[in-house]
Amino acid sequence: xxxxxxxxxxxxxxxxxxxxxxxxxxxxxxxxxxxxxxxxxxxxxxxxxxxxxxxxxxxxxxx
Amino acid sequence: xxxxxxxxxxxxxxxxxxxxxxxxxxxxxxxxxxxxxxxxxxxxxxxxxxxxxxxxxxxxxxxxxxxxxxxxxxxxxxxxxxxxxxxxxxxxxxxxxxxxxxxxxxxxxxxxxxxxxxxxxxxxxxxxxxxxxxxxxxxxxxxxxxxxxxxxxxxxxxxxxxxxxxxxxxxxxxxxxxxxxxxxxxxxxxxxxxxxxx
Numbered sequence: 001x002x003x004x005x006x007x008x009x010x011x012x013x014x015x016x017x018x019x020x021x022x023x024x025x026x027x028x029x030x031x032x033x034x035x036x037x038x039x040x041x042x043x044x045x046x047x048x049x050x051x052x053x054x055x056x057x058x059x060x061x062x063x
Numbered sequence: 064x065x066x067x068x069x070x071x072x073x074x075x076x077x078x079x080x081x082x083x084x085x086x087x088x089x090x091x092x093x094x095x096x097x098x099x100x101x102x103x104x105x106x107x108x109x110x111x112x113x114x115x116x117x118x119x120x121x122x123x124x125x126x127x128x129x130x131x132x133x134x135x136x137x138x139x140x141x142x143x144x145x146x147x148x149x150x151x152x153x154x155x156x157x158x159x160x161x162x163x164x165x166x167x168x169x170x171x172x173x174x175x176x177x178x179x180x181x182x183x184x185x186x187x188x189x190x191x192x193x194x195x196x197x198x199x200x201x202x203x204x205x206x207x208x209x210x211x212x213x214x215x216x217x218x219x220x221x222x223x224x225x226x227x228x229x230x231x232x233x234x235x236x237x238x239x240x241x242x243x244x245x246x247x248x249x250x251x252x253x254x255x256x257x258x259x260x261x
Contacts, residue, residue, distance in 0.1 A: 003169070004169060008248065015243075015247075016240055036180035037181070039183055040181040042183075042184065043255075047247060047250065047251065048219060053188075
């Protein structure tokens, strides 16, 4: 069973590369039982999407 | 440096005020990326010259700012590439932050410390327009160690691929992943305590 620390590393790596089948399975299992890591998963995705939308916004609002 | 040949077709450029504003945005961005005021000035200058030189081919439908930032990002990547390929100038290729211990977010069994456990951020879509949020965001970003901030911005803002960043900074993939992990963790911790859980 993954610890939260190990799961958090995989959640960051998931933004960089496709996880192996084993990693995905272990991470998926951990997330079913850990609300903190589920929130972290969302936060990492939110960080990326907020930055991307703010850029689109900057570009649209400028002349 | 080649000086741009500006003909009268440059009259379709935006007013000087707008250019000055874009320039100041570009400079702030470049300083954040390069952490060196002189190199930032140079990169912005080269990007402006490059952009104005090609002003006649500028497509009205795309924004001038987008176009200038695209050139600036290219210049910044170029500057970083030169910097990190020169071992005399920089020794950061050894990845200073890679070995440091994590910030006490986890207990000895690797579980979240009770005060560090991530909480729901709620709906983040509306924050894109919230100037106050981005001020806090910038503060948090500025608190990251330089190398972490740099790779995070290259990855998330310039949207270089992992491969491109590793090539540019001469990092191994696993070093890069550790730096990005630490940057994301610190950033989310800072945002949580200074915005989301205020």
